[in-house]
Amino acid sequence: MIPIKHITSLALIINLLMGIPAFSQTEKKPDEIILAVVEDGIEILQDPTLAGAKNLIERQARIWQLLEPHFNLEEMSKRALGHHWRQRTPEERKEFITAFTSTLKRVYLGKTDTYRGERVDYIRTMMKGNRSKVQTYVYTANGDKFSIDFSLINNTNTWKIYDVTIEGVSIIGNYRSQFNSILNRSSFEKLMTDLRKKG
């Protein structure tokens, strides 16, 4: 029987030899992730080869490709459904995640095309356990200022976004209130039908 400390040392040596970091020291911080995503997103939106109405589908596909890995869509769906999530079966939860993701894509991907040279300034990061909130200000070309806070969760050793709060209004909080109101006077099936119709 090999002692645990020897197994740890062995794993460390193997990882070093393979060039893989043994610990998540290279893991990006929440603010680094947000600022990198914003920068890459602006780059896509300003790419002349992707400009114009004829490149809309390609442009939005590239934006989604960039954004998707940074969003925890299961966590977002769970939080949007609130306490109703616990009453749903695993199959219903899966269906809901798919339908809710389509809704988010439809609603917010189209909005990226309204980019008019806004600048994003990082303010600060708040941390609490495996959650963090990155606070930013967005300055428009005519000098208006809007606050946008990104809420992130670290469930799988990577920080992923689970909510965005624009001018104090949480996207997930807003969906939670809407879904709660639908589910209190109607059924989960009705909510799914509505989501699929709109998604």
Next chain:
Amino acid sequence: MKKFDIELSVGLFISVGLLCIVYTSIQLGQVDIFNQKNYYPIKAIFSSVTGLKKDTNVEIAGVKVGTIKNIELENYQATVSMSIRKNIEIQEDAIASIRTKGLLGEKYIAITPGASDDLIGSNGTIFDTEPPFDLEGVIKHFVVDDE
């Protein structure tokens, strides 16, 4: 004997009167001195609490579940201390929002329950919060925006 009866009656009358004054003060001041053990303290951090006052309600689905005990500035953010009824469970992914009763009414905190199995215990903090809706700011953007 007769004198003793009068003194006793006056004493009793004053005692009952004082008790009535104490009871009325507690009721009017909404001081919950007898039920403190039935509540637990939690906190929530907001970027702004404009218009929110101490001793106002904390509600879930429009039902009062607690009271705001204190509002302090910490690290340029507002920390709101609340007292929540012991039988009310608040999930760690619950959202605390500052809402207004009516269009121009008093501000209060509304908590929307979350999906998590982990609960916020005594002295815990609600991480996800929404500050009050800035109606003035929206009107300003609406009036100034020329697009």
